Amino acid sequence: MKQEQINDLIKKYTAGTATNEEREQLHQWYRDIAYADAEYPDDEHLVHKRMLERLQREIIPLRKSKVLIRRIAAAATVFLCLTAGFYFYRVRYKTVETTALSYDVEPGGNKAVLTLVNGSKVNLSGVKSGIVINTTTLTYNDGSKVQVSPRTEDLYPGAMPGSGPSSQQEMMVSTPDGGTYQVVLPDSTRVWLNAASSLKFPATFSGLDSRKVELNGEAYFEVAKIRTKSKTSAAGARVPFIVVSKGQEVEVLGTHFNISAYTNQAATKTSLLEGLVRIKNDKGNALLKPGQQAINGAKGIELVSGDAEDAIAWKNGYFMFDNEDLASVMAKLCRWYNVSVNYEDEAVKSVKYYGTISRFEKISKVLTKLETTGNLKFEVKGKTVHVSEK
Structure with missing residues (x-):
């Protein structure tokens, strides 16, 4: 399916105007993506759940309002960015290593x-x-x-x-x-x-x-x-x-x-x-x-x-950040992954984030999403997450 078709289907889906046939096309497109990645389970319910995560809640750091407005206004494919951005990052840049992947910590x-x-x-x-x-x-x-x-x-x-x-x-x-x-x-x-x-x-x-x-x-x-x-x-x-x-x-x-x-x-x-x-x-x-x-x-x-x-996002298996500063984000991660955090510069604690991510991912995936969408670097050494500017 072409990018323009995908973008159009996602817009209709989120607006509630998609026909049953169009919804099935979108579901099939997502299933194709999900099944192409061995980390996704071959289960209809979980696939649909992950599609909704991508459609609505991909993590994006909240920067200055003008930057955010430009990003939204200029993005004719904003829904596609939310749903497929991380997928294309994974597929096209799998060889790119981030420091967050050097070590890993299982979720709680x-x-x-x-x-x-x-x-x-x-x-x-x-x-x-x-x-x-x-x-x-x-x-x-x-x-x-x-x-x-x-x-x-x-x-x-x-x-x-x-x-x-x-x-x-x-x-x-x-x-x-x-x-x-x-x-x-x-x-x-x-x-x-x-x-x-x-x-x-x-x-x-x-x-x-x-x-x-x-x-x-x-x-x-x-x-x-x-x-x-x-x-x-x-x-x-x-x-x-x-x-x-x-x-x-x-x-x-x-x-x-x-x-x-x-x-x-x-x-x-x-x-x-x-x-x-x-x-x-x-x-x-x-x-x-x-x-x-x-x-x-x-x-x-x-x-x-x-x-x-x-x-109650935590009860339902998610971290949800709504214009939340990094200090609060890291406090939640530290409690769940049983790690501590060290900031190279205390000023980065005020960086804001919004979005949602599964609590059942390893910490490397959570930090990678934070890292690839912002100007901060996250490195896990033992049971400590070190945060610094790139």
Whole structure:
């Protein structure tokens, strides 16, 4: 297929005006590219997913506005640039070596530690993706049992045998740098933990007026709605779910939201996808609505509009950068790949990037994309990424 035809099809596809035949032509064109590269899986769903990545989200560094405007205005084939630019770079310049490829680091994966109420620690399976916690058993999300003592009193010391855990006893799931894990809490609330994060919670929520958990790091929550038992009405009062994190409390009744609260992060960010949440700190409180993000920093709580889906890109397997400075970009990479970063010149930390890239690529591919689209050089030595100007 000629370049002009490809460009025209991509424009129609992204505008939503392509016919079924044209969509199939574009899909076939992409499949041909994907299958020509042995690194791409021969799977229709994954191929389509990667096509959307190329169509919409190839990483481009954000330079001065005039340069960006010229680039966009002059590019009659802008969609083609976004979709095929990196492919043609790979095919035509495979012999060009970059320093980022000298060493490599595998991406993070399923890694977590479960701390029982007696302080015992259990390394959770890396071939499983999540753990389900209830009052009598611990299982992975595929139904297989977590290998710990089957005796209830050993899992929840202080409770009478057979009586289950106490609401005053706490458990914790933590992920290291380069780790992620899913947790289903005793109330059926689902939590996705990002790298270098921990979630502390009661061994049971039974009998509590509120469900309070403590987060350090980043997590996405899908909170289960539960009510107290009432003798006077069919439906009791809703039991609020409270997340305590750096400098704030988030109170919800049942909703989907993301909190990023790393200790080395200037502000705690709460993004709401569904429902309503109330955020409190020592200076006041604010009600967050779907599509909004609360930034809790030195100036208090600031509400901003944005695409909440961007905030959970990590949960869906992506790094997403929206006018994000290099310092923030590298912080995310360091947590996920368990590496450190060294800047030859501190000034480069302010270079802005936007775009999306898979979290399941080796670090060399991520750095190569950053390097080939900007004026910075990335070199991996051992577990340290060295950043300098070209």
